Amino acid sequence: MMSVTGFVANGASNFEFMDELIINPFELAGWLLCVAVLIWAIISITSLLRSRQLLNQQYLQGSLLLEEKFNLMRERRKRVMDQSVAWEGFANFVVVRKVLHGDSGICSFYLKPKDERLELAPFQPGQHLVFQLPIAGAAAPLTRRYSLSDRPGQDYYRVSIKLQLPPRDAPDAPPGVGSSYFHNELDEESASSYKSLIQVSSPAGAFSDDPLDSKPVVLIGGGVGITPMLSMLNSIIEENESREAWLFYTIRANDENVLFDEDMLHPRIAEVMRTRSNIHLHIHYTQIKEPGSLPNDLPFPIDQHCGRLTVDQFKTILPSNNYRFFICGPERMMVQLSDDLVSWGVPEEDVLYEHFAAPTKRKTANDSAEKGTIRFAKSNKEIEISADDGSILDAAERAEVPVSYDCRAGSCGQCMVAVVSGKVSYSMRTNYKCPPGSCLTCSCLPDGDVVLDC
Ligand SMILES: Cc1cc2nc3c(=O)[nH]c(=O)nc-3n(C[C@H](O)[C@H](O)[C@H](O)COP(=O)(O)OP(=O)(O)OC[C@H]3O[C@@H](n4cnc5c(N)ncnc54)[C@H](O)[C@@H]3O)c2cc1C
Ligand code: FES
Structure with missing residues (x-):
């Protein structure tokens, strides 16, 4: 405990202590300013956080609404796809419009079903139509594929076809049979109802995009x-x-x-x-x-x-x-x-x-696919093949082994056969994915010796 004498004896230093307790007004103002800045910072940060939270909520709601809209559209399109009776085989269509695009050699054909009761089957952008063309003098109709060149949801299908001229290294060869038929034999319905008729299958093909997808x-x-x-x-x-x-x-x-x-x-x-x-x-x-x-x-x-x-x-x-x-x-x-x-x-x-056409120069991922023997088990035939000989399908044709085909470009799956033994190597990536144990003969070469079930 401090004594009175002690207090008196220490009087001067205690007055100094009191002096220290009297707060300097500048210092006070400084402190107040600091407190104000601190409060302002807390308020700003809180309101910033709140507005970010609000923005996030709005963004989330917006994207949920957008996703909901897309899901509805997808659902609607799926229902239409499921309900639509895509016709079996080939149906008669008429060319309602034919537009030649300047000097490009490309001509667009607008097609509608001949039978008005037949509804256009929906399609995914990127898909194509298959046509059967009655080529004069040919034993069977010629099959050709052409991509749909306009968006779905119109009251017509449109294909745009380039007239295939002879290649530069064979200028005397005839122009492409199918494209010539379109350019030279087909007319608009208004010009000739007979010459406007064409056989069309419903849209097909794995090369397609869903426009509602969000991926750029x-x-x-x-x-x-x-x-x-x-x-x-x-x-x-x-x-x-x-x-x-x-x-x-x-x-x-x-x-x-x-x-x-x-x-x-x-x-x-x-x-x-x-x-x-x-x-x-x-x-x-x-x-x-x-x-x-x-x-x-x-x-x-x-x-x-x-x-x-x-x-x-x-x-x-x-x-x-x-x-x-x-x-x-x-x-x-x-x-x-x-x-x-x-x-x-x-x-x-x-x-x-x-691929619009089968690749001309064959190169496989595996160099050992340069050469091989193909045995066609059902036909009991055998043929040697090298990379320069084309595909297994080309070899089958040379050996007169029947293998059906359509696009010769890995898109349709028509040329698929089972691989009994051995391996094949692909010369290009194909749009049609065939199951294990089979191969697309138009797009591959034997990887060593193979036995095929055809
Ligand atoms: C999925 C898919 C979609 C397609 N989409 C389109 C499309 O949108 N638009 C389009 O224009 N095409 C498209 N194609 C290509 C089309 O299907 C045909 O392949 C193309 O039109 C050529 O067919 P063609 O009958 O006219 O020619 P072909 O008769 O098959 O002839 C092809 C070429 O060989 C040449 N030729 C003929 N005989 C000889 C010979 N003796 N020696 C050397 N050369 C010769 C011809 O002059 C021609 O240049 C698509 C193909 C696929 C697979
Ligand atoms: S012929 Fe079409 S995938 Fe081979």
């Missing part, structure tokens, strides 16, 4: 390979406002360009290009070397490039490689782009391509 897409069409891409792009524009889509169209020169021709792109394309930042169009001209020679009379601004399309350009143009890539065009372009996309880190399942 890159659609690459080379020459007439633009046809399935037009269907995909037009459907995305029509059905999915929020989906990002890039179209890359490669042609030699502008006279091959069909993009801006009558109704090829969605009727609202000009407005879409002005108002939507998620739709991008690029044209690559392989034979134009100088930017000054690029066409300057396009109906709306669009990116144009000289030279071939390469994955290096994707690396500079696309924000990332996180896209699903659909490719259809000349074989060399498809092989190069798909290989380079996979090397860039795009998963193989996101690189999808459609």
